[in-house]
Each structure stands twice: as C-alpha cells, then as structure tokens.
Amino acid sequence: MNYLQIANSLSLYLLVGAILLFIAAGCVVFMIKSYRAGLKIGMDKKVLTGAITSSAAFTVLPSISILLGVIALSGSLGVPAAWLRLSVVGNIQYEATVANIAAENMGTALDSSVLTMNNLVTILLVMTVGIIWGCLLTIFTLKGYSKKLKLSSGKKSNSNGGFANFAMTGMMIGLCATFVGSYIATTFVKANSTPLITLLVSGLFMALFDTLAKKYNVTWLENFSLSLAMLFGMFAAVVSNLIK
Numbered sequence: 001m002n003y004l005q006i007a008n009s010l011s012l013y014l015l016v017g018a019i020l021l022f023i024a025a026g027c028v029v030f031m032i033k034s035y036r037a038g039l040k041i042g043m044d045k046k047v048l049t050g051a052i053t054s055s056a057a058f059t060v061l062p063s064i065s066i067l068l069g070v071i072a073l074s075g076s077l078g079v080p081a082a083w084l085r086l087s088v089v090g091n092i093q094y095e096a097t098v099a100n101i102a103a104e105n106m107g108t109a110l111d112s113s114v115l116t117m118n119n120l121v122t123i124l125l126v127m128t129v130g131i132i133w134g135c136l137l138t139i140f141t142l143k144g145y146s147k148k149l150k151l152s153s154g155k156k157s158n159s160n161g162g163f164a165n166f167a168m169t170g171m172m173i174g175l176c177a178t179f180v181g182s183y184i185a186t187t188f189v190k191a192n193s194t195p196l197i198t199l200l201v202s203g204l205f206m207a208l209f210d211t212l213a214k215k216y217n218v219t220w221l222e223n224f225s226l227s228l229a230m231l232f233g234m235f236a237a238v239v240s241n242l243i244k
C-alpha cells in the first residue's frame with residue numbers, strides 16, 4: 001500500500017468516525033438539555049424552534065469554508081486526518097501552516113508523493129501538541145476568566161474598548177505580517193509567486209464581498225464571503241500554476 005492508501009485506510013476512517021460520533025452525540029445531548037431548560041424557564045416553543053432553525057442555517061453556511069479546508073488538506077494528509085482536525089478544534093490557517101512547518105523541518109514537503117507514514121505521524125503529533133493548550137487552559141482557567149469578564153462588563157467601558165481589543169488587533173496584525181512576509185520571501189527568494197497571488201486575490205474578493213454586504217446591504221454575502229474568497233483564491237492558485 002502506498003502512502004495515500006494508508007492515510008485513507010478504512011481503520012482510520014472508523015477511528016475518526018467513532019471520535020466524531022461521540023462529539024456529535026455530546027452536541028445532541030447539550031441541545032436537548034438546553035431546549036428543556038428553555039421550556040422550564042417559560043420560553044415559548046416557537047421562539048426556541050426559531051432559534052434552532054436560525055442557528056442551524058448560520059452554522060451550515062459558513063461551514064462551507066471548513067469543507068474546502070478539508071479538501072485542501074486531505075490531498076497531503078489524507079481525508080480522515082483532515083476531517084478530524086478541522087471538525088473539532090482546528091482551522092485551515094493553523095493546520096496547513098503547522099503541517100508545512102513540520103514537514104519542512106523533517107527535510108520534506110507537504111506533498112503526498114514524498115511523505116511517508118513516519119512523516120504523517122510526526123506532523124499530526126506536532127499539530128496536536130501545538131493546539132491542545134487552548135483546550136487544557138479552558139478547563140483550568142475559564143471559570144476565573146468568566147468572572148473577570150462579568151466584572152468588566154459591569155464597569156463603564158472606555159472608548160478604545162480596553163486591552164482585549166488591542167491584544168486581538170495586535171495578534172491579527174502579527175499573524176498577517178508573518179504570512180505576508182513569508183509569501184513575499186517565497187516570491188523573490190524561491191521565485192514562486194503562487195502564494196502571494198493567492199493571498200492578493202483572496203484578499204481583494206474578501207474586501208469586495210465585505211463592501212457589498214455592508215455598503216449595499218447584500219446581507220446574504222456575510223455567510224458566504226469567506227467561502228467564496230477561498231474559492232477564488234484556490235482558482236487563482238490553479239491558474240498561476242498552469243501558467244508556469
């Protein structure tokens with residue numbers, strides 16, 4: 001069996017399917033408990049049903065971008081691994097970046113034609129160790145953090161929005177600068193402009209959709225903007241590679 005046959009083997013599908021079934025069952029349990037709690041405090045059934053319907057629509061539409069991420073990542077890591085990572089706590093930005101870093105540090109590339117099962121195990125281990133801390137910290141620190149949020153919400157907020165807004169803005173600027181810098185370096189050092197072209201096309205379409213949604217009240221685009229921007233970015237990447 002070659003690499004992709006093992007990475008897409010039935011045993012891995014069954015293992016991942018069992019994990020996701022357990023998570024889905026937990027979601028159903030919480031949904032039922034929440035519905036019953038709503039009835040207990042006197043909420044109208046129509047209000048609860050409307051909340052469920054609108055939440056389902058809001059969840060399904062943006063998940064198209066997650067599906068695109070699974071498709072993109074499954075070409076190198078196999079469908080089960082990509083399916084598991086992007087269905088629980090991962091996202092395509094983190095998963096693809098960390099997987100690529102792990103592959104490069106092993107002296108290989110995130111390409112199914114050169115990866116081995118040892119590479120796959122190492123990549124998945126690095127991805128898991130890198131993202132697990134949010135889950136663990138939530139268990140031990142969320143209660144105290146929630147109390148601080150309640151205290152903060154009771155105070156008069158300043159016009160700048162407090163430290164949290166500055167921290168999030170700084171984090172996003174740093175994240176974007178890191179990616180843009182690496183794409184520029186790839187363009188001029190490795191003579192590979194595909195990442196930068198993909199970034200520019202995706203960013204332009206994201207800005208266009210955001211403008212249409214806010215300025216011209218095309219509200220339905222808010223749920224599809226990320227997915228459509230990703231699709232146009234992928235299309236630009238394919239065209240860029242074909243031109244080469």
